[in-house]
Amino acid sequence: MNRDNALELVKKYNNDESHIRHALAVEATMRYFANKYGGDADVWGVVGLLHDIDWEMTMAEPAKHCNVAPAILRENGVSEEYIRAVQAHGYGICTDVKPESMMERVLFTIDELTGLIITAGLVRPSKSLQDLELKSVKKKWKDKAFARGVNREIIEMGATMMESTIDEVIEGTIMALRPVEKEIGF
Ligand SMILES: [Fe+2]
Numbered sequence: 108m109n110r111d112n113a114l115e116l117v118k119k120y121n122n123d124e125s126h127i128r129h130a131l132a133v134e135a136t137m138r139y140f141a142n143k144y145g146g147d148a149d150v151w152g153v154v155g156l157l158h159d160i161d162w163e164m165t166m167a168e169p170a171k172h173c174n175v176a177p178a179i180l181r182e183n184g185v186s187e188e189y190i191r192a193v194q195a196h197g198y199g200i201c202t203d204v205k206p207e208s209m210m211e212r213v214l215f216t217i218d219e220l221t222g223l224i225i226t227a228g229l230v231r232p233s234k235s236l237q238d239l240e241l242k243s244v245k246k247k248w249k250d251k252a253f254a255r256g257v258n259r260e261i262i263e264m265g266a267t268m269m270e271s272t273i274d275e276v277i278e279g280t281i282m283a284l285r286p287v288e289k290e291i292g293f
Contacts, residue, residue, distance in 0.1 A: 108185050110149070113156040116183055121163045125292070130156050132221040132284060132291045133214070139283030140213045151210050154192045157185065158214060173197035173204075199261070206268055216265025217280055223247065223257040224280050225291060235293060236285045244277050 137155030141148040161175035194204040195211040206215040228236040
């Protein structure tokens with residue numbers, strides 16, 4: 108599945124603009140980390156786009172999130188490697204598919220982190236990511252009332268799985284999102 112097909116599929120199953128923007132943010136971050144870790148940026152990017160394909164279908168029943176996706180993806184000819192990654196991003200929340208490959212570990216880690224970083228950028232005087240630095244994200248990170256829906260423990264667990272640090276993951280995600288800020292709601 109190529110990028111155009113993936114984006115078309117995401118839009119077929121998701122109408123809310125914020126959900127499309129989230130898919131694009133996760134795509135850009137996956138591509139960045141693919142390049143950093145020697146993965147295939149096209150594959151990682153498509154997985155990022157598709158990861159929440161069943162989001163709107165399962166909003167009323169969050170336990171089903173990541174569990175309706177496999178059928179949709181198989182119907183559309185998406186390979187099992189991608190499907191496993193999509194399922195593994197819900198590890199410990201709505202699936203018991205443990206992230207194993209680096210692609211799966213990165214997706215698990217950066218999914219919600221993109222939301223925290225975008226929110227941190229939007230509240231800056233510049234309303235931009237271009238001058239958002241690690242230090243200011245770390246301040247927001249420690250403020251539990253800020254982007255309270257973002258589960259810091261999951262992100263920390265993911266960074267450990269990646270054998271990385273939270274600082275490194277935050278810095279990478281900022282760098283990944285800067286070039287696409289216009290597409291993701293800034
Ligand atoms: Fe997501």
